[in-house]
Amino acid sequence: MQICTMTDSDISAVSQLEAASFSTPWSENSIRSELDNPWAIWLVARDEPGLAGYIGVQYGPDGGDILTVATDPAFRGRGIAKALIRRMVQLLQEKNLSWLTLEVRPSNCAAISLYESMGFRQVGRRKNYYRCPTEDALLLTLYFKEDRSC
Numbered sequence: 001m002q003i004c005t006m007t008d009s010d011i012s013a014v015s016q017l018e019a020a021s022f023s024t025p026w027s028e029n030s031i032r033s034e035l036d037n038p039w040a041i042w043l044v045a046r047d048e049p050g051l052a053g054y055i056g057v058q059y060g061p062d063g064g065d066i067l068t069v070a071t072d073p074a075f076r077g078r079g080i081a082k083a084l085i086r087r088m089v090q091l092l093q094e095k096n097l098s099w100l101t102l103e104v105r106p107s108n109c110a111a112i113s114l115y116e117s118m119g120f121r122q123v124g125r126r127k128n129y130y131r132c133p134t135e136d137a138l139l140l141t142l143y144f145k146e147d148r149s150c
């Protein structure tokens with residue numbers, strides 16, 4: 001399994017896994033446009049010849065925001081999402097950024113467990129943030145300087 005920067009040839013597989021993973025997925029065109037976004041980093045975990053997982057982040061001068069992250073069901077529970085986030089944190093730290101944040105459904109126990117195991121902590125809650133179905137979002141943030149676990 002290799003973690004690489006997403007390229008044009010990954011778009012189709014990423015958008016298929018995105019559509020299979022979320023009720024309001026990023027469209028193929030939106031994902032493609034991220035390749036030209038200078039404030040975005042998208043990584044893929046490749047299990048040749050296929051895709052095992054991916055993560056997309058947009059960042060600003062201080063920190064980054066996880067837009068989406070998913071692992072193919074056939075590859076879950078093997079540390080792939082953790083490896084993708086860990087690599088993303090390294091890349092953001094190399095840019096001297098200080099934090100990584102994300103929104104997650106309170107019902108998404110697997111994702112919350114993943115983030116907490118990496119040192120993310122809840123910093124807020126957004127009422128009715130999600131649709132299909134409507135649900136609050138928990139706002140979790142990892143502050144790199146305090147991080148000891150990833």
Ligand SMILES: CC(C)(COP(=O)(O)OP(=O)(O)OC[C@H]1O[C@@H](n2cnc3c(N)ncnc32)[C@H](O)[C@@H]1OP(=O)(O)O)[C@@H](O)C(=O)NCCC(=O)NCCS
Nearest residue numbers: 069070071076077078079080081082104110111113114117
């Ligand atoms: C959440 C998701 C990305 C996890 O991917 P993954 O590659 O299976 O996760 P990892 O194998 O890296 O798991 C790392 C840690 O996360 C936690 N975790 C992952 N899946 C879990 C589950 N089903 N139940 C409980 N904890 C879980 C565990 O702490 C695990 O560490 P451990 O294996 O040492 O116990 C995956 O389930 C997924 O793609 N879900 C659908 C998309 C999604 O919900 N994305 C997140 C949006 S906020």
